[in-house]
Amino acid sequence: MTETPAAQPTPEAILQVGLAFWGSKTLLSAIELDVFTELARHPLSLADLQARLGLHPRSARDFFDALVSMGFLQREGGTYRNTPATDLYLDKYKPTYIGGVLEMCNHRLYPFWSHLTEALRTGRPQNETRDGGLPVFEALYADPARLKQFLSAMTGISRGANQAIARLFPWSKYRTFADVGTAQGDLAVQIALHNSHLEGIGFDLPEVAPVFEEYAAQNGLANRLRFQPGDFSKDPLPNVEVITMGHILHDWGLETKQMLLRKAFEALPKGGALIVYESIIDDDRRRNTFGLLMSLNMLIETHEGFDYTGADCCGWMKTAGFRETRVEHLVGPDSMVIGIK
Amino acid sequence: MTETPAAQPTPEAILQVGLAFWGSKTLLSAIELDVFTELARHPLSLADLQARLGLHPRSARDFFDALVSMGFLQREGGTYRNTPATDLYLDKYKPTYIGGVLEMCNHRLYPFWSHLTEALRTGRPQNETRDGGLPVFEALYADPARLKQFLSAMTGISRGANQAIARLFPWSKYRTFADVGTAQGDLAVQIALHNSHLEGIGFDLPEVAPVFEEYAAQNGLANRLRFQPGDFSKDPLPNVEVITMGHILHDWGLETKQMLLRKAFEALPKGGALIVYESIIDDDRRRNTFGLLMSLNMLIETHEGFDYTGADCCGWMKTAGFRETRVEHLVGPDSMVIGIK
Numbered sequence: 001m002t003e004t005p006a007a008q009p010t011p012e013a014i015l016q017v018g019l020a021f022w023g024s025k026t027l028l029s030a031i032e033l034d035v036f037t038e039l040a041r042h043p044l045s046l047a048d049l050q051a052r053l054g055l056h057p058r059s060a061r062d063f064f065d066a067l068v069s070m071g072f073l074q075r076e077g078g079t080y081r082n083t084p085a086t087d088l089y090l091d092k093y094k095p096t097y098i099g100g101v102l103e104m105c106n107h108r109l110y111p112f113w114s115h116l117t118e119a120l121r122t123g124r125p126q127n128e129t130r131d132g133g134l135p136v137f138e139a140l141y142a143d144p145a146r147l148k149q150f151l152s153a154m155t156g157i158s159r160g161a162n163q164a165i166a167r168l169f170p171w172s173k174y175r176t177f178a179d180v181g182t183a184q185g186d187l188a189v190q191i192a193l194h195n196s197h198l199e200g201i202g203f204d205l206p207e208v209a210p211v212f213e214e215y216a217a218q219n220g221l222a223n224r225l226r227f228q229p230g231d232f233s234k235d236p237l238p239n240v241e242v243i244t245m246g247h248i249l250h251d252w253g254l255e256t257k258q259m260l261l262r263k264a265f266e267a268l269p270k271g272g273a274l275i276v277y278e279s280i281i282d283d284d285r286r287r288n289t290f291g292l293l294m295s296l297n298m299l300i301e302t303h304e305g306f307d308y309t310g311a312d313c314c315g316w317m318k319t320a321g322f323r324e325t326r327v328e329h330l331v332g333p334d335s336m337v338i339g340i341k
Numbered sequence: 342m343t344e345t346p347a348a349q350p351t352p353e354a355i356l357q358v359g360l361a362f363w364g365s366k367t368l369l370s371a372i373e374l375d376v377f378t379e380l381a382r383h384p385l386s387l388a389d390l391q392a393r394l395g396l397h398p399r400s401a402r403d404f405f406d407a408l409v410s411m412g413f414l415q416r417e418g419g420t421y422r423n424t425p426a427t428d429l430y431l432d433k434y435k436p437t438y439i440g441g442v443l444e445m446c447n448h449r450l451y452p453f454w455s456h457l458t459e460a461l462r463t464g465r466p467q468n469e470t471r472d473g474g475l476p477v478f479e480a481l482y483a484d485p486a487r488l489k490q491f492l493s494a495m496t497g498i499s500r501g502a503n504q505a506i507a508r509l510f511p512w513s514k515y516r517t518f519a520d521v522g523t524a525q526g527d528l529a530v531q532i533a534l535h536n537s538h539l540e541g542i543g544f545d546l547p548e549v550a551p552v553f554e555e556y557a558a559q560n561g562l563a564n565r566l567r568f569q570p571g572d573f574s575k576d577p578l579p580n581v582e583v584i585t586m587g588h589i590l591h592d593w594g595l596e597t598k599q600m601l602l603r604k605a606f607e608a609l610p611k612g613g614a615l616i617v618y619e620s621i622i623d624d625d626r627r628r629n630t631f632g633l634l635m636s637l638n639m640l641i642e643t644h645e646g647f648d649y650t651g652a653d654c655c656g657w658m659k660t661a662g663f664r665e666t667r668v669e670h671l672v673g674p675d676s677m678v679i680g681i682k
Contacts (some may be wrong), residue, residue, distance in 0.1 A: 011430050011439050011501065012673050017411065018372075018443040020365040021451055022634040027358050029458045056464030059640040062647065063461055065626040066633035070358065075627065089352050098352050102359040106458075110362055114452045117370045120404055123397030157356065285406040286416065292407035293363040299400040306403065332353050 021110075026066055028106035031090060031099045035067065036082055040091035043081035095218070098156030100149055112300050119299050126300045141207045151211050155186040158246060161277060162187040164330040165244070166194035169275060169338070177242040178203050180232055180264070185212040187246050189219045201238045202227045232260060237267040244275045249313070250294065253304025261320040261339075268341045276313055277336035280327065283311045290333035313337040362451075367407055369447035372431060372440045376408065377423055381432035384422035436559070439497035441490055453641050460640050467641045482548045492552050496527040499587060502618060503528040505671040506585070507535035510616060510679070518583040519544050521573055521605070526553040528587050530560045542569045542579045573601060578608040585616045590654070591635065594645025602661040602680075609682045617654055618677035621668065624652045631674035654678040 030036065033053050038044070044052065050060040064080055067073040072086050082091070089098045108127065115126035124130075128139055140150050165187065171177075175198065179188040182202035192200050202212045206229035216225040228238055233256070237243060243264045249257045264274045279291035291307050298305035310327035314337060317325045322339035329335045371377065374394050379385070385393065391401040405421055408414040413427050423432070430439045449468065456467035465471075469480055481491050506528065512518075516539065520529040523543035533541050543553045547570035557566040569579055574597070578584060584605045590598045605615045620632035632648050639646035651668035655678060658666045663680035670676045 011426070013412070014368070014426065014430055014439065015442070015498065017364055017368050017413075018446055019631075019634075021362040021446075021454060022638065023358055023630065024361040024365065025454045025457050026634060026637060027355070029461060031359075032458050033461065055461050058464035058645075059461055059637060059647070061626075062633055062636040062640075065622075066630060066637060068627050069630040069633055071354070072358075085352070085355065089355055098355065101356070105359055105362075111452075111455045113362060113366045114455070116366050117373050117447075120370060120374065120396050120400060123399035160352065285402075286409050289364065289407060289410040290360075292403055292410055293360075293367060295403040296367065296400060296407060297363065299403075306400070 023066075023070055025106075025110060026063065027070070027072060028102055028110065030063075030067055030072065031102050032106050034092070035064075035073070036086045036090035036099075037092045039073070039080060039082045040087050040093065043079045045078055046080070049080055097152075098159065100152035100155065101157040104150060109297065109300070113297075116296065116300065119296075123299070125302055141205060144207070147207060148211055151184040151208065154183045154247065155215075158334075159186055159190070160332065161246070161330040161334040161336075162190040163194070164334075165275065165277060165336060166190040168328060168330070169242075169273075169336075171195040171198060171242075174241040174273070175199065176240040177201070177244060178228070178238040178240040179244045179246070180204075180237055180260075181245060181248040182212060182227075183208065184215045185225065185227075186215070187244055188225050189216060189221060191244075192221050192224050193219065198224065200225050201240060203230050203232070203238055205229065205231060232263070237263050239267050239269075240272075241269060242273045242275065243268060244277070246276075247278045249276055250278050250298055250307045251302050251305045253306075256304070257308075258316055258320065261316050261322075265320045265322060265339075265341060270341055272341045274317070274322065274339040274341075275336050276317075276339075277330065277334060279307060279333040280313065280335040280337060281307055281309045283309045285309065288333050294333075310335060310337055314339075364407075364411055366447075366451060367404070368411070368413060369443055369451065371404075371408055371413065372443050373447050375433070376405075376414070377427045377431035377440075378433045380414070380421060380423045381428050381434065384420045386419055387421070390421055438493075439500065441493035441496065442498040444490060450638065450641070454638075457637065457641065460637075464640070466643055482546060485548070488548060489552055492525040492549065495524045495588065496556075499675075500527055500531070501672040502587070502675040502677075503531040504535070505675075506616065506618060506677060507531040509669060509671070510583075510614075510677075512536040512539060512583075515582040515614070516540065517581040518542070518585060519569070519579040519581040520585045520587070521545075521578055521601075522586060522589040523553060523568075524549065525556045526566065526568075527556070528585055529566050530557060530562060532585075533562050533565050534560065539565065541566050542581060543567070544569050544571050544573070544579055546570065546572060573604070578604050580608050580610075581613075582610060583614045583616065584609060585618070587617075588619045590617055591619050591639055591648045592643050592646045594647075597645070598649075599657055599661065602657050602663075606661045606663060606680075606682060611682055613682045615658070615663065615680040615682075616677050617658075617680075618671065618675060620648060620674040621654065621676040621678060622648055622650045624650045626650065629674050635674075651676060651678055655680075 068075045074081050088096050112126045119126045140147050178201035180203045182204045185202045188200045188202050209227045212227045279294045281291040282288045295307035314325040317339035324340040327337050409416045415422050429437050453467045460467045481488050519542035521544045523545045526543045529541045529543050550568045553568045620635045622632040623629045636648035655666040658680035665681040
């Protein structure tokens with residue numbers, strides 16, 4: 001066994017990571033306070049920006065200048081403006097907005113993660129269920145406004161990978177697909193936009209239908225994408241040539257993971273493909289930090305969920321009957337695992 | 342006005358900062374759980390490490406492998422061990438331990454920062470005082486165990502800068518110094534260790550005396566360093582040739598800052614020097630992210646405190662009567678501002 005050489009942390013590196021929650025929470029509060037949405041309308045002076053956002057004068061300047069120093073705002077002659085990137089991605093009124101997931105982090109995950117030590121000691125989730133609230137998905141699906149926020153958050157975190165799947169998978173060999181646990185439907189949308197010969201299904205609980213259909217229509221895809229209501233824990237999956245599952249398997253324990261892979265196998269024709277994607281951990285479990293931390297987030301959020309390596313997933317696919325499997329990197333921490341029946 | 346070119350954040354950079362609290366809290370929990378202190382005794386297998394720390398099996402492996410991927414642990418053939426840096430800096434039984442400040446972050450600042458948005462809207466602190474608890478310093482000084490933890494935390498975060506001050510300032514011109522608000526006394530210790538001709542005073546509230554005296558004795562400096570009890574908000578400062586103030590001024594509002602600079606001026610002889618040091622913000626307020634975020638931490642922790650630029654501090658020193666001022670960078674985000682009477 002050889003050790004992969006890793007940069008040695010200095011005392012400064014230790015302190016930097018230990019205090020990284022300061023910058024993280026500062027960005028999350030900026031999104032909560034609509035800093036970027038306000039500045040997308042027009043650049044503002046310190047006094048005007050502070051007044052628009054309803055901030056106390058004490059720390060407004062430090063707050064905005066901290067955002068400047070982190071590269072999220074620009075300041076010139078006392079006027080603050082968005083950077084091109086924050087204007088594109090953090091203005092709530094643009095379709096390119098990716099802040100939904102960070103709104104959820106601000107309201108939910110940041111405080112829940114303060115109980116990480118307890119979670120590690122007990123193995124129990126630390127979200128709404130900790131104090132007797134509804135399990136997270138039940139709570140979300142019971143509240144249309146929060147559901148829409150959650151589904152839009154999922155779009156924000158996955159668009160880059162969705163576009164990569166739309167481009168990298170050999171879609172020309174297939175005519176139909178279904179995205180299982182489709183949420184807002186961005187993966188289905190990106191696949192259909194990039195492959196005009198395909199017809200697709202978004203499969204999710206019935207409550208998701210209006211959100212999916214609105215999003216498909218916004219993207220001019222109402223004629224090639226349709227919603228099929230269903231519960232993947234009870235119902236069979238749609239009979240199509242390719243099934244995709246993004247950020248689904250990691251929510252569940254091993255038995256449910258294997259059950260879902262079996263269901264996909266059963267729904268596909270011979271030669272059909274299953275694409276599982278999320279932050280697949282590297283097989284040696286020492287490089288994909290985000291995937292490993294995402295698995296700790298599944299500890300915080302679920303009763304049995306965990307993230308896993310490409311080798312883990314290929315093994316489960318083989319057990320489910322898939323004859324051929326492979327792992328392909330998408331973008332950043334995300335990879336897809338492909339199983340061919 | 343020209344804009345300093347800053348790296349444009351991509352969507353990934355936005356998500357990375359927004360989710361940085363995951364890695365931050367993972368390191369903080371590892372320190373809380375004694376991961377590094379346990380592994381400093383000897384390397385351990387997954388099962389043994391999990392058992393020693395009392396962790397639930399569900400996520401122990403993900404937790405340790407996340408620490409491997411972040412560069413804080415090494416794993417070889419299934420055995421976990423500290424890196425050279427974490428063994429030196431995060432083992433509680435070594436004098437080089439710097440985890441005190443991160444223990445405080447874990448217990449106090451991480452949850453307090455969840456109220457940053459409220460702090461920005463109201464200008465009010467969000468620490469123990471938020472729910473009617475004692476102001477932070479009163480609470481700390483009333484509890485010897487917590488006081489020692491806090492003072493040791495301050496040592497952890499400032500040792501690098503303390504050593505730089507001991508090396509960079511022209512100490513050969515002077516014979517006596519006093520460190521005001523000395524806490525455990527690491528600045529006084531580093532100055533005295535590096536400059537054997539100097540005699541120094543640690544000045545702080547009487548409760549600090551045993552912690553200071555123990556630390557000075559541990560470093561073999563009991564004969565050149567002595568403790569002088571006093572309250573810098575009421576009492577005059579010691580009459581010495583050089584006064585140092587590290588991480589003091591930023592705790593207070595402008596009036597108290599100016600009062601402390603006046604007191605230092607009054608205590609010094611002509612030609613004497615005042616050294617103020619902390620995370621001094623760059624004059625253009627767009628580079629020292631840590632200093633700007635530290636100022637937001639002062640919002641969370643104090644009623645009027647804020648961090649400031651070198652130009653701000655030089656201006657206040659001039660007003661207090663100092664004839665000559667200059668700013669010198671120390672290490673990382675820290676600089677010192679020197680005033681000569």
